[in-house]
Amino acid sequence: xxxxxxxxxxxxxxxxxxxxxxxxxxxxxxxxxxxxxxxxxxxxxxxxxxxxxxxxxxxxxxxxxxxxxxxxxxxxxxxxxxxxxxxxxxxxxxxxxxxxxxxxxxxxxxxxxxxxxxxxxxxxxxxxxxxxxxxxxxxxxxxxxxx
Amino acid sequence: xxxxxxxxxxxxxxxxxxxxxxxxxxxxxxxxxxxxxxxxxxxxxxxxxxxxxxxxxxxxxxxxxxxxxxxxxxxxxxxxxxxxxxxxxxxxxxxxxxxxxxxxxxxxxxxxxxxxxxxxxxxxxxxxxxxxxxxxxxxxxxxxxxx
DNA sequence: ATACGACCTCTAGCCACTTCAGGTTCAAGA
DNA sequence: TCTTGAACCTGAAGTGGCTAGAGGTCGTAT
Numbered sequence: 001x002x003x004x005x006x007x008x009x010x011x012x013x014x015x016x017x018x019x020x021x022x023x024x025x026x027x028x029x030x031x032x033x034x035x036x037x038x039x040x041x042x043x044x045x046x047x048x049x050x051x052x053x054x055x056x057x058x059x060x061x062x063x064x065x066x067x068x069x070x071x072x073x074x075x076x077x078x079x080x081x082x083x084x085x086x087x088x089x090x091x092x093x094x095x096x097x098x099x100x101x102x103x104x105x106x107x108x109x110x111x112x113x114x115x116x117x118x119x120x121x122x123x124x125x126x127x128x129x130x131x132x133x134x135x136x137x138x139x140x141x142x143x144x145x146x147x
Numbered sequence: 148x149x150x151x152x153x154x155x156x157x158x159x160x161x162x163x164x165x166x167x168x169x170x171x172x173x174x175x176x177x178x179x180x181x182x183x184x185x186x187x188x189x190x191x192x193x194x195x196x197x198x199x200x201x202x203x204x205x206x207x208x209x210x211x212x213x214x215x216x217x218x219x220x221x222x223x224x225x226x227x228x229x230x231x232x233x234x235x236x237x238x239x240x241x242x243x244x245x246x247x248x249x250x251x252x253x254x255x256x257x258x259x260x261x262x263x264x265x266x267x268x269x270x271x272x273x274x275x276x277x278x279x280x281x282x283x284x285x286x287x288x289x290x291x292x293x294x
Numbered sequence: 295a296t297a298c299g300a301c302c303t304c305t306a307g308c309c310a311c312t313t314c315a316g317g318t319t320c321a322a323g324a
Numbered sequence: 325t326c327t328t329g330a331a332c333c334t335g336a337a338g339t340g341g342c343t344a345g346a347g348g349t350c351g352t353a354t
Contacts, residue, residue, distance in 0.1 A: 043349070104258065
């Protein structure tokens with residue numbers, strides 16, 4: 001019974017395997033204060049438990065969703081003090097969603113212009129002069145919004 | 148007359164105004180070899196001409212399109228030696244287009260998941276407990292009925 | 295006892311800038 | 325002509341979010 005309840009203590013490599021976060025990245029998260037400092041073995045090696053696995057999974061999920069580290073810090077703080085959390089967490093998520101949508105819109109218009117430019121020149125040496133380079137040199141041909 | 152021709156020589160701030168590239172960024176481009184070193188005034192200030200305006204416009208356009216600096220360096224080299232240029236320029240553009248499309252696809256799926264997460268909680272303090280934080284903490288899909 | 299991989303710290307590197315500190319030059323107004 | 329003060333200069337350091345390397349220590353299987 002002690003065996004099961006006792007903390008499943010593991011070194012950093014196992015935490016890495018469990019969460020899919022690289023060892024170096026885990027140490028980096030500790031350094032920047034996203035992960036609490038774990039206990040150490042006699043030989044000074046990090047020993048992690050269930051709490052760390054959960055927190056790191058949270059961080060990874062949020063990073064996969066593109067949240068910046070600073071936003072994650074806030075979300076973690078909120079998750080530590082439930083109750084007040086919802087409004088702020090919602091605001092962070094909505095702001096991030098907004099950003100993602102802007103990025104998508106921007107990339108779509110880039111895609112269009114790149115298609116146009118690349119289509120002008122199909123790659124044959126004789127075919128162009130070169131249209132791509134001219135397109136890049138000359139703004140007037142381009143319909144892209146960000147000038 | 149001479150006055151007009153002479154006016155084509157300008158300091159860095161004017162080049163910045165004309166191209167929309169920040170002064171510091173212009174100096175950075177010079178430092179990393181994208182822009183040639185300009186003449187200097189007696190007091191050691193940079194003096195730019197038409198050539199620089201054109202080259203910087205090329206660089207800016209390519210950067211706006213998301214080309215990495217290294218790709219731009221190649222494109223600039225190609226534009227200096229026309230003739231051989233087309234195949235390589237085309238390859239660079241197509242590769243970049245490919246990358247842009249991948250980014251779009253990835254962001255779209257992020258958008259969907261963020262929408263799902265943010266929709267679970269509309270922001271009222273009483274409404275959730277908090278679904279966003281749970282969704283982020285969750286390894287599988289969080290059902291927020293249970294606390 | 296030894297081998298060997300996993301672990302440790304510290305430092306530097308990546309991209310594409312941006313910011314800062316502390317000084318110099320230029321051009322317009324008095 | 326002199327005096328402002330905005331624009332310019334250099335060099336170094338900071339940004340985000342890691343990643344990589346050097347050079348050493350620890351833990352465990354045989």
